[in-house]
C-alpha cells in the first residue's frame with residue numbers, strides 16, 4: 001500500500017476522533033475570514049473615508065491579534081494531535097516502516113486534517129459573512145443595506161495565513177517524529193506524564209507566580225499619569241506570566257498537598273479525581289493558564305467595548321450641548337443672532353460668555369496646546385445657570401485657576417492637582433478640573449482657564465476680548481434651516497471677526513467608535529468561544545486517554561454512577577480553576593481600563609464575568625455528557 | 638465438614654458470534670466453590686478459561702445457565718447491584734495488574750474501600766496492614782511505574798483483598814512474572830487462603846502455579862474434563878498435574 005493510500009485510510013477512520021481538532025481550527029479560520037471581509041467590503045464606506053480608515057486600522061489590529069491567537073491555537077492543537085498520532089503511528093514501526101516514512105505519513109494525514117479544516121472554515125466563514133456584517137452594523141447602530149459581495153482577497157489572505165502557520169507545525173511534527181526513537185513513539189502519551197515535578201521547583205514557581213501576579217495587579221491599579229500606559233503594558237505581561245506560574249506551581253502544589261493528607265483523600269471519589277487531576281496537571285496547566293488568559297481577554301474586550309460606548313455617548317452629548325455657537329469680537333451680536341435663529345427654529349436654551357484671548361507669548365509652560373483663553377468665574381457661573389448645566393466649581397483665588405477639559409477618548413495623563421500655569425510671569429495654581437461642556441464644541445479645540453473676576457480684569461489690557469453666543473434649538477435635526485440666516489452675519493475682517501459653529505447631530509467624526517464598540521463585543525464572544533473550544537478539546541482528549549483506566553475501574557466493580565461522580569468533580573475543577581483566576585484578575589484589568597478611559601466599569605465587569613460563568617457551566621455540562629458517553633459507549637462493547 | 642457454598646454454577650453455556658455462525662465456547666459447566674477453597678483452572682489455549690472467569694466475575698453474560706454468587710443469581714440482577722456485588726464480594730487479580738497509573742500504590746489499594754464509604758482512618762489502617770503482609774510497606778508511596786512486576790501484582794492482589802471479598806478471581810496472575818516473583822505471589826495467595834480463609838479461583842497455564850491450589854480442574858473443549866486434588870505434598874501434586882497434561886495431548890501448553 002502506498003503511503004498516500006495508507007494516510008487516506010487513516011484519515012478516514014480517525015476523522016471522528018479529530019473532529020474536535022478540525023472544528024476548532026475551522027472556527028479560527030471562520031473568525032479571521034470574517035474580520036478580513038469587513039476590511040474589503042464597503043459596508044462601512046457610508047461612514048466616510050476617515051471613519052472607514054479608522055475602522056480598517058482597528059480591524060487590522062484585531063486581525064493581528066487573531067493571527068497570534070491562531071498561531072498558539074494551532075501550536076497547541078497540533079501538539080495534542082501529534083502526541084496521539086505518535087502512539088498510533090508507532091505501531092507501524094513494527095511493520096517495518098522507517099521514521100521518515102512514518103513522518104511522511106503523519107504529514108499527509110495532518111495536511112488532510114488541515115485542509116479539511118480550511119475548507120470547512122472558509123465555507124462556513126463565507127456563509128456567515130453576511131450575517132456577521134449585518135450584526136456588526138446592527139450593534140454599531142449603522143443603517144445601511146448590505147449587498148451580497150464576494151471578494152477573493154480576504155479568502156486568500158486568510159488561507160495563506162492559516163496554511164503558513166499550519167505548515168510550520170506540520171513540519172515541526174515531522175521533524176519530531178523523524179528524530180524520535182521507537183520507544184518514544186509507542187509510549188508517547190505515557191512517558192511525559194510520569195515525570196513528576198520536584199517539590200522545590202513547584203514551591204519556587206508558586207512563590208514567583210504569586211509575587212508576579214500581585215505585581216501585575218498592583219501595576220493595574222496604579223494611577224501614575226504619563227506612565228499609566230507603560231504600567232498597563234507591564235500589568236498585562238505580569239498577569240499573563242503570573243497566571244502561567246500559578247497554574248504551573250501553586251495549583252499542583254495545593255493538590256499534591258491535598259493528596260498527601262490521606263484522611264482527606266480517602267473520602268468518596270476523591271481518591272480518583274484528585275489523583276487524576278494531579279496526574280494531568282503537568283500536561284494541562286498550560287491549557288488552564290491559556291483559557292484563563294483568554295477569558296480575561298474576553299472580559300477586558302467587553303469592558304473596552306462598553307467604555308468606548310459610554311465615551312462615545314458622552315462625546316456626542318458633549319458636542320450637542322449647543323447647536324450653534326458664534327465666536328465674535330462684536331459685542332451684543334447675540335440678540336441679532338437670536339432673532340435670526342428664531343425665524344426657522346425654536347431656541348431651547350442659550351448662553352453667552354466673554355473670553356480673553358491672550359498673546360501666546362504670555363504663557364510660559366511646557367504644555368503643547370494651541371489655543372488658549374481666559375474666562376471670568378462669575379460669567380461661567382451665570383452661563384451654567386442659563387443653560388441648566390451643573391455647576392459646583394469653587395471660586396478661584398487671585399493666584400488660582402480652574403481647567404476646563406474636553407472629553408477625550410483616552411485620558412492617559414491623569415489629573416495633576418498641583419499643576420501650575422504661568423501667565424505673564426505670574427503663577428496660577430490649578431484648583432479644579434471640569435469636563436462639563438459649558439462651551440460645547442468650542443471646549444474641544446480650545447483650552448480654557450477660569451480665573452477670578454479680579455484677575456480677569458487685570459489681564460484685560462494684555463489681550464483681546466471675544467464674545468461667544470451659544471444656542472441650542474429644540475429640534476436639533478432641523479438646524480440646516482437656520483444656516484442661511486446665520487451666514488449673513490459671519491465675517492472675517494480685521495474689524496469684524498465673526499465665526500459660527502453648527503453641529504450636525506447626524507454627522508460625527510467619532511462614528512468609528514461605534515464600530516469599535518461592536519467589534520469589541522465580537523472579540524468578547526470570540527475569546528469566550530476560543531477558551532471554551534480549548535477546554536472542550538482538552539476534555540475530549542482526556543476522555544480518550546481515560547477509557548482504559550475506566551474499563552479497569554468498572555472491572556473491579558466501580559459503578560457508573562460513582563465514576564460519573566468522579567468525572568463530574570474532576571471536570572468541575574477543570575472549569576472552575578481558570579474561571580476563578582480569571583474572575584479575580586479581571587477586576588484588576590477592567591479597573592486599569594477604567595482608569596485609562598476615565599469610566600467606572602465595575603458593572604460591566606460583573607456582567608461579563610457572569611456571562612462567562614453561564615457559558616462555562618454550559619460547557620461543563622456538555623463536557624460531562626460527552627465524557628460519560630465516550631466512556632460508557634466503550635463499556636457496552 | 639464442608640464450609641459455606643460461595644459459588645454455584647449450573648449448566649453454563651456460552652456462545653460467541655452472530656446468529657447462524659455461533660461457536661459454543663462453554664458447553665455445559667457445573668461447578669461448586671466453597672469457602673476457603675483454592676481452585677486452579679487449567680486448560681489449553683482457547684479452551685474458554687478466560688470466558689468462564691469473565692462470566693463468573695460478572696464482566697460477561699452467559700448464553701444459558703445460572704451463576705449463583707453468595708445466594709444471588711448474578712445473571713439476573715441489575716447493573717447497579719452488579720457493581721455493588723463486584724465491589725464488595727469479588728476481588729480481581731488480572732494478568733496485567735491493572736493498577737491505576739495515576740495514583741500511588743497506597744491509593745490504589747485503598748480505592749475500593751474509600752469508594753465504599755469506609756472511614757478514611759480505617760482505610761489507612763487496613764491498607765498498611767495488608768501491605769505489610771504482602772511485603773509492600775516500603776513501596777506504598779510509589780507510583781506503579783516505579784514498581785517491579787511482582788510488586789505490582791502483589792499490590793493488585795492487596796487491592797483485591799482489601800474489601801475482604803467472598804471470592805477472589807485471578808486470571809493468569811503470574812503470567813507476566815518471573816519465577817521468583819511468581820513464587821512470592823503464590824505464597825501470598827496461599828497465605829491468605831490458609832490464614833484468612835479467603836476463597837480463590839485462579840486460571841493458569843502453568844502446572845507449577847496450579848500446584849499451589851488445593852484442587853485443579855482441567856478445562857478442555859468447553860467442558861471440565863477432570864479434577865485433581867492435592868494430597869499432603871505440593872511436589873507430588875505438581876508431578877500429577879504434569880502427568881495429566883501429558884496424557885491429554887500435544888496442544889496442552
Ligand SMILES: Nc1ncnc2c1ncn2[C@@H]1O[C@H](COP(=O)(O)OP(=O)(O)OP(=O)(O)O)[C@@H](O)[C@H]1O
Pocket residue numbers: 653654662680681682683684685686687688689
Ligand atoms: N468476544 C469474543 N467473540 C468471539 N469469540 C470469542 C470472544 N472471546 C473469546 N472468543 C473465543 O472463545 C474461545 C475461548 O476463548 P478464551 O479467551 O476463553 O480462551 P482461554 O482459555 O482463556 O485461552 P488462553 O489460554 O489463550 O488465554 C476462543 O476460541 C476465542 O476465540
Ligand SMILES: [Mg+2]
Pocket residue numbers: 686687688
Ligand atoms: Mg485467557
